[in-house]
Amino acid sequence: EGILQFIKLLLKIRRSRFDVVLDFMDTPRSMYCTMASGAKQKVGYQTSRRSFVYNMKIERSGIYAVHFKLKFLLPFIDNIKLEELNDHPETFFSTKEEKKINEIFHQWAIKKSDFVITISPTHKRVTRRWPLEYFNEVAKYLADTYSAKIIFTCAPYEREYLSEISDLSENNYKGKFFVIRNLDLAEMVTLFSKVKFHFGNDSLPHHLATSQNKPTFVVIGATGPGFCHPSEIHTYASKELHCQPCKKITCKFGNDILPCLKNFHFDEFKDKLDFFINNIVLQK
Numbered sequence: 458e459g460i461l462q463f464i465k466l467l468l469k470i471r472r473s474r475f476d477v478v479l480d481f482m483d484t485p486r487s488m489y490c491t492m493a494s495g496a497k498q499k500v501g502y503q504t505s506r507r508s509f510v511y512n513m514k515i516e517r518s519g520i521y522a523v524h525f526k527l528k529f530l531l532p533f534i535d536n537i538k539l540e541e542l543n544d545h546p547e548t549f550f551s552t553k554e555e556k557k558i559n560e561i562f563h564q565w566a567i568k569k570s571d572f573v574i575t576i577s578p579t580h581k582r583v584t585r586r587w588p589l590e591y592f593n594e595v596a597k598y599l600a601d602t603y604s605a606k607i608i609f610t611c612a613p614y615e616r617e618y619l620s621e622i623s624d625l626s627e628n629n630y631k632g633k634f635f636v637i638r639n640l641d642l643a644e645m646v647t648l649f650s651k652v653k654f655h656f657g658n659d660s661l662p663h664h665l666a667t668s669q670n671k672p673t674f675v676v677i678g679a680t681g682p683g684f685c686h687p688s689e690i691h692t693y694a695s696k697e698l699h700c701q702p703c704k705k706i707t708c709k710f711g712n713d714i715l716p717c718l719k720n721f722h723f724d725e726f727k728d729k730l731d732f733f734i735n736n737i738v739l740q741k
Contacts, residue, residue, distance in 0.1 A: 467493040479529045480511065500529050522683045545686060548668040554647040562651070565606075565635055572605045575649060575666065577657030578622075579615045583712050584679035584705055585658055587721070589621060594723050595656065595730075596622075600633045603734065608652065609636045610645065610662050654738045656730075659684060659693070667691060672738045674730060678718040679703050690737055694726035 463486070470493045477498040478491045488507045491499050501511030508514055513532045519525045523544045530537055567573060578592035599605040607630075611619050616638060625634050640648065646665050649655060655666035655673045659680050666673050672690040681702035685693050695701060696717045700709070708715045 463489075466490070470494050477533075481526055481529065483507070498532070500532060520683065521685075521687050523686075545670070545688075546664060546668040548643075548646045548665060550643045550647040550650070554644045557644055558647045558651060561637065566632070567606055567635075572603055573608065573652045574599055574605050575608050575610055575652045575655045575657070575662065577610045577655070577660060577662035579611050579618055580658045580660045582679070582706050584703075584708055584715065584718070585660065587658055587676040587678065587718050589618065591721075591723055593622065593625070596634065597630070598723070598727070599656075600630055605633070605653075607634050608648070609634065610640075610648070610657075611636070611638065613639060653741075654734070672733070672741060674733055676718070676721070677702070678715070679705055679708075690741065692729075692733055692737075694721075694729060696721040696725075 467489060470490055473494075475494045475496045478494050478496045478500065480487050480491050480499070480501045483502050483505050485507070488510050491501070491510055498513060499511045500513040500515060501508060502517045503514040504517050505511075515525070515528045515531065517525050521544065523546065524539070527539050527542055527544065530539075576592060576596055578587065578589050580586040596607045596609075600607060609619055609622050616636075619636050622634060622636055637648065642665075645662065646669065649662070649666040649671055650669040652666075652671060655663065655671055657663055657673075657675055659675045659677055663673055663675050664684065667686050670690070673685075673692075675685060675693045677685075677693050677695040679702060681704075682693050682695070685691050698717050701717050703709070708717075710716060
């Protein structure tokens with residue numbers, strides 16, 4: 458919310474007198490928060506450009522991000538065996554959130570027997586956002602081929618981005634396409650607990666669906682598969698260009714070109730998606 462609010466946050470952190478900081482984020486902003494804390498023990502990544510801030514440095518190695526983030530526990534727990542820890546994320550919800558989602562499903566005439574899929578086509582970074590028209594194509598294919606009911610998710614500030622899908626949900630695909638809005642995080646988690654599988658970008662909804670042990674299929678652009686849990690119910694599609702993953706917020710070829718996403722068409726991984734649905738999702 459601006460530099461003034463960030464300074465207020467830093468002062469609040471300072472007053473809290475933390476003993477330890479575990480900086481998983483490794484961003485300039487998280488570095489300033491770490492410095493402001495005054496903590497005696499500051500844990501960060503060994504390979505970070507900001508490693509000088511930290512007095513406990515962790516090796517960033519492993520394919521799945523959670524594997525090396527668990528290493529942040531090493532300075533504090535003797536003889537810890539990382540390979541024995543549960544690396545699958547978990548999130549929880551209450552009966553209050555479940556009641557709200559059940560009411561929405563009732564309003565939309567969605568039954569337990571329906572093949573319900575969540576699709577999250579948004580991302581604040583263009584280098585991680587597969588084009589909306591491609592998501593439309595996938596959604597139509599799933600509705601036509603598998604008689605699926607599709608729930609599109611978005612943050613409150615992303616509603617306008619989904620206006621094209623809103624038009625489809627009122628016309629050609631009425632009763633099959635739904636756009637859900639104004640959910641808090643716990644309600645979003647509840648929603649993912651009730652669907653058959655999730656399709657989208659590598660973004661927060663993907664992680665929330667993973668936390669409910671739901672099959673996920675994500676399209677990867679600038680990032681790698683590091684946040685895709687290494688199990689058969691979680692997979693991804695990638696153009697697999699030589700420049701991937703670049704982990705950049707702007708494409709070196711130009712965000713209007715963006716070959717890893719804009720040149721990555723559904724036909725290139727449709728067979729993989731069909732195999733995933735028939736052999737993983739429908740067997741779960």
